[in-house]
Amino acid sequence: MTTIDFATETSRITSRPAVATRVANALLNAYQAWKNRRAFYRLGEMSDAELADIGLTRADLHVAIDVPFGADPTVKLRAIASDRADTIENLARQVA
Template sequence: MATYDFATETSRITTRPAVATRVANAVANAYRAWKNRRAFYRLGEMSDAEFADIGLTRADLHVANVPFGRDPTVRLRAIATGRADTIEDLARKVA
């Protein structure tokens, strides 16, 4: 058996787990996005005081409403983080 033959054999063996891993990751990501989308829809039931506690407004739900295959909580996290950073910057300028 030449070195070339061994390298060819090895590459066929290692590609199957990689494909299985990619499929498993895709399924896991789809399930996570589905769960987060359900939680996103339940946010509409919160009061304005509860929104203020987590650093969001009711209008942020409309801004973060993304197409079905994507995760809206990622957009909400970015909005809340950006708002918190802005508030901290303003507080530093006042002090």
């Protein structure tokens, strides 16, 4: 066996786990996005008062649902709620 034969064989061996890892990660991410989207739809069943308790409005749900299907709408909701909390905190500091 020459060095070139060994190098070619080694690259094939190491690329298989990398492909398997990428496929597994893609499946895991798709499952997580599906699970989070189901939780997102449960938020739509909440009343406006319950949404306000967690820092969201019904309009926030309409904004977050516009993300592509493979994307996670809960990430967008987290950003919206975080921005709102930061804005309220900054306004409270200005008043005090």
